[in-house]
Amino acid sequence: MKSPKNSGVVPSSFRDPSGFVFWQDGSIYRQINTIYKEDYDRLMDSGLYKALVETRLMVSHEEVAYQGARPESAYKLIKPEPVPFISYPYEWSFSQLKDAALTSLNIQKKALEFGMSLKDCSAYNVQFVKGQPVFIDTLSFEKYNEGSPWVAYRQFCQHFLAPLALMSCRDVRLGQLFRSHLDGIPLDLASKLLPWSTRFSFSLLSHIHLHARTQTHYADKRIDTRRPKLSRLGFIGIISSLESGVKRLKWNPGGTEWGDYYQDTNYSAEAFQHKKQVVAEFLEAIHASNVWDLGANTGIFSRIASDKGIPTISFDIDPAAVEKNYLECRRRGEMNILPLLSDLTNPSPGIGWQNKERMSLAERGPADAVLALALIHHLAISNNTPFAKIADFFASTCDSLIVEFVPKSDSQVQRLLATREDIFVDYTQQAFESEFAKLFVLERSQPITGSKRILYLMRRREST
């Protein structure tokens, strides 16, 4: 996937005085400032960097000759291993956030072994690379001083433990609070929303409920904030307690919106097989360098692309479908597929400072190719979106499009129309083709055997 910029400082990289990330000539670099010299050298010389990279807990990097940015404050310049697609915690399923949490704690435990500690523990510092959560912020380590508390403790609780507890114990959709709370879910809010029974869990009682209370209690108090004594054993104990608390949180994705979709459609086994075959043929014709599967459900069709070695992002609106998709990736050890949660009718916006800290979904595109299978009727009928607007969206999202038209006579469309008045007089194959033909060249079309649906292969017109 292309970067929205190929030069300039990354907008999310302004808080940490230790350094910053910037694009130059299409590559990403991280400047390490002189202020961070001692900690960077400790990270590299202590063996911690090597240990983290060898266990795939952190991205690797190479030191490069200085090329620019802000030389007055520079100590070194590093070129980190590229992350193909940046995703955010509000786009992750429950187990993705849980795995990211456990990765962060593993890193903290490893750092302690080498006399260092994480100075921040943001969920945004973890990205999924080749199917696994990997830490990307090389400048998050500092020297561990015996007796110091963990400065990132509050952040870990807000970014990981609170959302996971809410998703597990209350409702999985509460993970979306991340969108409105950039620095994780405030603990007083989490404490209010969690069921009372969570006070019987030691980790949730201490790290969320009591944590929220002490925060409120000390919020307006001036005390000597020179650190309280926290022994090394206490430090390790807190990490272990957080780890066991996270491990104990579970969420069962049963009862999904689309969970039984494939059993419930009017597809025969023959039609389903034919659809897979046509999608595979169209993908072969495209030679896509990456694919976004929009409305991917549990990723059955995404895997046609990813199994060919094409990096594929598998988006769906249903947290249960994304969870099942991710668990399948983990089970199969897949490296080319990334399941993400996305509501296409309200995709991730740009958030944070100047709306630029976290990119919108559109900024992270366009994709080389998009799969839009069994999706058009949801956008056109459930969301009342005219074909012209749908075509415009796809034209801004991809170069090549494999799209399925589902006619009104299809049982799934009939189901959508069962509870609403049929005001969709323009919902016809002819109208679909003529609107899409304004922005795309309709290269191939193929009716799916044993169904009323048609698959199209389209290429965006050069002028659009």
Add this chain to the structure above:
Amino acid sequence: MKRSMLPKTLIMPALLYLPFHQVLHAYIDPGTGSIVLQAVIGALVGGFVAIGLFWNRIKAFVRNLFSRSKKSEEPKE
């Protein structure tokens, strides 16, 4: 509500009298309450970690003792 009174009355006075020594340097605000809480929770769970270590040592010691006595029972060639 009454249910919320007990932990506060027990824990808050304990939190207020903790010793403090050194200035923290971090670009994110760790939060005073979070620091204080860590000292309390840390003292508690640190105890468990110490017990865990202690038990591991005991187990290792017993195992060592057992294997030594077993070795000494083995007939010499």
